[in-house]
Amino acid sequence: MAANSSALETVDADYKSRSILDLIGLKGKVTVVTGAARGIGLALARGAAELGSDVAILDTLPEPSEDIKSWEQLGVHIKYYRTDVTQLDKLTEVFSNIRADFGHIDNCITAAGVVLDKPFHDHEWNESAKVLNVNVMGTFFCAQLASKAMKEQKKGGSIVMIASNAANVAIPSRNMSIYTASKGAIQSLTKALAVELAEYGIRVNSVSPGFIATEMIMEACRKDSDLWNVFNSKPPLGRVGTRGDLKGIVGYLLSDAAAYTTGTDVVVDGGLACGHN
Ligand SMILES: NC(=O)c1ccc[n+]([C@@H]2O[C@H](COP(=O)([O-])OP(=O)(O)OC[C@H]3O[C@@H](n4cnc5c(N)ncnc54)[C@H](O)[C@@H]3O)[C@@H](O)[C@H]2O)c1
Numbered sequence: 001m002a003a004n005s006s007a008l009e010t011v012d013a014d015y016k017s018r019s020i021l022d023l024i025g026l027k028g029k030v031t032v033v034t035g036a037a038r039g040i041g042l043a044l045a046r047g048a049a050e051l052g053s054d055v056a057i058l059d060t061l062p063e064p065s066e067d068i069k070s071w072e073q074l075g076v077h078i079k080y081y082r083t084d085v086t087q088l089d090k091l092t093e094v095f096s097n098i099r100a101d102f103g104h105i106d107n108c109i110t111a112a113g114v115v116l117d118k119p120f121h122d123h124e125w126n127e128s129a130k131v132l133n134v135n136v137m138g139t140f141f142c143a144q145l146a147s148k149a150m151k152e153q154k155k156g157g158s159i160v161m162i163a164s165n166a167a168n169v170a171i172p173s174r175n176m177s178i179y180t181a182s183k184g185a186i187q188s189l190t191k192a193l194a195v196e197l198a199e200y201g202i203r204v205n206s207v208s209p210g211f212i213a214t215e216m217i218m219e220a221c222r223k224d225s226d227l228w229n230v231f232n233s234k235p236p237l238g239r240v241g242t243r244g245d246l247k248g249i250v251g252y253l254l255s256d257a258a259a260y261t262t263g264t265d266v267v268v269d270g271g272l273a274c275g276h277n
Pocket of ligand 1: 036059110111114210213216
């Protein structure tokens, strides 16, 4: 196509054809969410359901922390699969079951993660390897299984991987060296996969949350009573983040509203990465 005014008219024609509300909807889609029996993953699964997506929820816990079946009142189908993202054979079987149960896989959110908070010199091999195994290998192979399905289906897809702001800025009052390395790996993986999977119409982005009030950080607060104050005073916005603060951005990245967004990391940290007092 020559670069003349009719070329501009052709490529520009779609800007009014779908409203923002239509673009951001996920009706008819199937979203797989790992680490979603509780915490951030659960909220992101709920967000996808609110946008009209059917949702397959994966986690190691015996059952989700809330009644996910009641979400079907939103007009979507929800199913829980108890599985460990580090057990590749079982994980492969679960992805195959999801395709059989739902028909297709359009989106994947990887939220399964574990943290280790202790001085660098005290980190031991096995506990450090576990962090890398869950946070990096688990994410890597969930993205692989999801994108293999998307490639076969030939309709593209969207993958959102939960990284962490720990990969961008030293987190005050915490020692999380191996965790930080694992989340840096996710940010880098996002870029590599965005390029490699672009030819299949598969977009890959990551989200890097700051302090988000979940069991993960409440456990740390129980060990160090000053931490809650740190989480509520260090972010320039002056409060700890909530799971609800992540729902919108992840829903957007999954949706057609983000059709030209791939390989990016979105920081959701109340301004912490800008520098703090
Ligand atoms: N809470 C925060 O402040 C914060 C900040 C930045 C990033 N994150 C990241 O967000 C994600 C969710 O964290 P959260 O705060 O909701 O923590 P959480 O501990 O409440 O939830 C993590 C979930 O992952 C599941 N999980 C752990 N290992 C698994 C495995 N091998 N296979 C399948 N599921 C597994 C757990 O059972 C749990 O349900 C994690 O990747 C975490 O690193 C959290």
